[in-house]
Amino acid sequence: DAGITQSPRYKITETGRQVTLMCHQTWSHSYMFWYRQDLGHGLRLIYYSAAADITDKGEVPDGYVVSRSKTENFPLTLESATRSQTSVYFCASSDGGGKSRGYTFGSGTRLTVV
Amino acid sequence: AQSVTQLDSQVPVFEEAPVELRCNYSSSVSVYLFWYVQYPNQGLQLLLKYLSGSTLVKGINGFEAEFNKSQTSFHLRKPSVHISDTAEYFCAVSGTGGGNKLTFGTGTQLKVEL
Numbered sequence: 001d002a003g004i005t006q007s008p009r010y011k012i013t014e015t016g017r018q019v020t021l022m023c024h025q026t027w028s029h030s031y032m033f034w035y036r037q038d039l040g041h042g043l044r045l046i047y048y049s050a051a052a053d054i055t056d057k058g059e060v061p062d063g064y065v066v067s068r069s070k071t072e073n074f075p076l077t078l079e080s081a082t083r084s085q086t087s088v089y090f091c092a093s094s095d096g097g098g099k100s101r102g103y104t105f106g107s108g109t110r111l112t113v114v
Numbered sequence: 115a116q117s118v119t120q121l122d123s124q125v126p127v128f129e130e131a132p133v134e135l136r137c138n139y140s141s142s143v144s145v146y147l148f149w150y151v152q153y154p155n156q157g158l159q160l161l162l163k164y165l166s167g168s169t170l171v172k173g174i175n176g177f178e179a180e181f182n183k184s185q186t187s188f189h190l191r192k193p194s195v196h197i198s199d200t201a202e203y204f205c206a207v208s209g210t211g212g213g214n215k216l217t218f219g220t221g222t223q224l225k226v227e228l
Contacts, residue, residue: 090157105157
């Protein structure tokens with residue numbers, strides 16, 4: 001079934017480790033986004049991508065790295081995890097055009113850094 | 115840049131009562147506006163959106179919202195809520211230009227009680 005999938009759903013990692021969160025969409029949407037959700041902050045944009053090989057920083061990019069070599073994949077890497085990066089991470093996609101707008105969200109990855 | 119304010123972090127309401135969730139935005143450019151719903155342990159799902167045209171927008175599950183440009187508001191309403199409406203609701207805004215980035219509010223937890 002077409003959609004946007006995130007993996008893993010849950011992850012526990014230690015401080016200082018590198019961890020990669022995966023995001024895959026099957027619609028060939030041009031835009032993809034990574035948000036983190038924290039109590040009291042709502043959703044904050046980490047990075048986004050307008051197309052393959054085009055990425056840009058969002059509101060809270062520090063400590064994160066993204067790549068987009070293929071349209072359908074948009075992995076998010078925490079280079080050296082810190083406890084402040086404990087959060088729920090959501091990937092989203094959008095075709096970005098005309099009247100559609102809006103995003104389709106994945107189910108999220110709950111990351112705990114210990 | 116745009117910003118969104120959801121003043122009510124929690125809204126308790128009895129089943130079959132009407133509800134209004136408030137959303138105010140700030141922007142120096144024309145905007146598109148959205149409401150999303152998040153059920154426990156799930157991603158966000160689009161409820162409705164205002165892109166242009168009629169200021170009263172109807173969405174899924176009996177929700178509607180009204181765009182008020184003079185008051186920079188986009189309040190969400192439902193005339194009669196159900197237990198199943200218990201969820202977190204996010205208002206979001208984007209500029210009408212390119213980029214397609216959404217800025218989210220901090221969310222309102224709607225709790226429907228018997």
